[in-house]
Amino acid sequence: xxxxxxxxxxxxxxxxxxxxxxxxxxxxxxxxxxxxxxxxxxxxxxxxxxxxxxxxxxxxxxxxxxxxxxxxxxxxxxxxxxxxxxxxxxxxxxxxxxxxxxxxxxxxxxxxxxxxxxxxxxxxxxxxxxxxxxxxxxxxxxxxxxxxxxxxxxxxxxxxxxxxxxxxxxxxxxxxxxxxxxxxxxxxxxxxxxxxxxxxxxxxxxxxxxxxxxxxxxxxxxxxxxxxxxxxxxxxxxxxxxxxxxxxxxxxxxxxxx
Amino acid sequence: xxxxxxxxxxxxxxxxxxxxxxxxxxxxxxxxxxxxxxxxxxxxxxxxxxxxxxxxxxxxxxxxxxxxxxxxxxxxxxxxxxxxxxxxxxxxxxxxxxxxxxxxxxxxxxxxxxxxxxxxxxxxxxxxxxxxxxxxxxxxxxxxxxxxxxxxxxxxxxxxxxxxxxxxxxxxxxxxxxxxxxxxxxxxxxxxxxxxxxxxxxxxxxxxxxxxxxxxxxxxxxxxxxxxxxxxxxxxxxxxxxxxxxxxxxxxxxxxxxxxxxxxxxxxxxxxxxxxxxxxxxxxxxxxxxxxxxxxxxxxxxxxxxxx
Ligand SMILES: Nc1ncnc2c1ncn2[C@@H]1O[C@H](COP(=O)(O)OP(=O)(O)OP(=O)(O)O)[C@@H](O)[C@H]1O
Ligand SMILES: [Mg+2]
Numbered sequence: 001x002x003x004x005x006x007x008x009x010x011x012x013x014x015x016x017x018x019x020x021x022x023x024x025x026x027x028x029x030x031x032x033x034x035x036x037x038x039x040x041x042x043x044x045x046x047x048x049x050x051x052x053x054x055x056x057x058x059x060x061x062x063x064x065x066x067x068x069x070x071x072x073x074x075x076x077x078x079x080x081x082x083x084x085x086x087x088x089x090x091x092x093x094x095x096x097x098x099x100x101x102x103x104x105x106x107x108x109x110x111x112x113x114x115x116x117x118x119x120x121x122x123x124x125x126x127x128x129x130x131x132x133x134x135x136x137x138x139x140x141x142x143x144x145x146x147x148x149x150x151x152x153x154x155x156x157x158x159x160x161x162x163x164x165x166x167x168x169x170x171x172x173x174x175x176x177x178x179x180x181x182x183x184x185x186x187x188x189x190x191x192x193x194x195x196x197x198x199x200x201x202x203x204x205x206x207x208x209x210x211x212x213x214x215x216x217x218x219x220x221x222x223x224x225x226x227x228x229x230x231x232x233x234x235x236x237x238x239x240x241x242x243x244x245x246x247x248x249x250x251x252x253x254x255x256x257x258x
Numbered sequence: 259x260x261x262x263x264x265x266x267x268x269x270x271x272x273x274x275x276x277x278x279x280x281x282x283x284x285x286x287x288x289x290x291x292x293x294x295x296x297x298x299x300x301x302x303x304x305x306x307x308x309x310x311x312x313x314x315x316x317x318x319x320x321x322x323x324x325x326x327x328x329x330x331x332x333x334x335x336x337x338x339x340x341x342x343x344x345x346x347x348x349x350x351x352x353x354x355x356x357x358x359x360x361x362x363x364x365x366x367x368x369x370x371x372x373x374x375x376x377x378x379x380x381x382x383x384x385x386x387x388x389x390x391x392x393x394x395x396x397x398x399x400x401x402x403x404x405x406x407x408x409x410x411x412x413x414x415x416x417x418x419x420x421x422x423x424x425x426x427x428x429x430x431x432x433x434x435x436x437x438x439x440x441x442x443x444x445x446x447x448x449x450x451x452x453x454x455x456x457x458x459x460x461x462x463x464x465x466x467x468x469x470x471x472x473x474x475x476x477x478x479x480x481x482x483x484x485x486x487x488x489x490x491x492x493x494x495x496x497x498x499x500x501x502x503x504x505x506x507x508x509x510x511x512x513x514x515x516x517x518x519x520x521x522x523x524x525x526x527x528x529x530x531x532x533x534x535x536x537x538x539x540x541x542x543x544x545x546x547x548x549x550x551x552x553x554x555x556x557x558x559x560x561x562x563x564x565x566x
Contacts, residue, residue, distance in 0.1 A: 093344075096312075
């Protein structure tokens, strides 16, 4: 039986990844360790001293860890949708080569985004293992938090790929991170509850996909009641994923099929 | 002609308001080596990309291997080999990995891929560089690898867009030899070039393109017979000499072309022409007699030279 076209793209990406996996695994391991040590343990000891009841009822390290897991998923998804896609159509022009084979534009986009999902899964699994070692939650709780994180990664990768295929220079991507990804990383309830935001900004946080991932990850890992029903959050993230994929396919077609 | 492998009727390609391919017709038979010859911007690459089902038509009809590129592009691409004008190899991978991944896009079994890699690296004379990163290859080696990659799926039709641009003369001749061997195995070749010697060597039949249109069609020999005299006398005047009007040469040859750096006299009898040139010898840096080429055909058809 013929291998589905999108899977051929995933296989090729995996093959390319074999060249860099060592460095990449070290990064995805060191990142959570450093963040959890500095912010969770270091800063957390100050926070916990001032808040005997904890943040949202738990110690700061426990509050931070699931949120950061979801935020890391978002960053990984964004990097796959941004730099990888720009390399594909502009720097390395590998997409042009792929599209001279039986692979179609739709299959290319689905393959690229599936691979982004695989990368998010790898990064968040390592992160989850670190969270368990830090004693924040049980292995089951950490694994449960990986699911919403995956969804956040995909809900980010798809629209970011759609954005990237429409920009001509990497300055566009730098701005996307500066004005989009980084603020979302900081203000979506990852480091502090969104109830601390100025009243005007709170609805904005609710619109950000990461916020829903953070809430669900905390619910999955710690049993903290989420601010939004998880069903609504999942539907919202799926909408970003599907809509982003559709928008990316249109952009890929406009850029590469002419 | 047997059943055509590629048929185009009124083929059009536009980029915005600009018409890159302006309603061309052609038919390419199985087993043929067919050429598109033309200067920069003639529309050769645009035409090739439509045949390769990697670019949509803006008008006309096209059948490739009996299939419709708009509806069955994937099936067409599965059976053809494409060597694009610009190498788009994956620089971060090795020579063999590039071929491997490409083979997987065609869903070739791993065992078949390994065998094809061995064969094609020999074919492209890259066996020693098998595990080298593509980044480290010379331009000519990259070109050869791109050609090898285009053959991974054992295609019945191969599209080569300026295959030898950037190769040194020795590598060009080696490549012509290899393309000739492919053709003998029954593979159909479509080649674009602006080298007339390449077209003469490789193509059974070709069309001359200019500004999106086909201006002539035939075998290289037909075209030369039709649009040129058998021989050409080329005169190079000293830089300070005023060449003057074409009428000055009228009684020396059947036709005259005055180019910036030389004057071409088209003649059926080179000896007679040379005898008439001799009196003006002190005005010349030199002259030579040569056989007519496709360059002369192109010059006649368009009034411009092929390579600028
Ligand atoms: N993507 C594009 N967008 C806009 N114009 C284009 C595009 N691709 C080609 N063109 C224009 O179409 C015309 C034909 O280009 P094409 O690449 O087909 O020519 P060519 O015969 O292959 O030339 P060359 O010998 O330089 O490769 C040129 O004027 C070119 O500028
Ligand atoms: Mg070209």
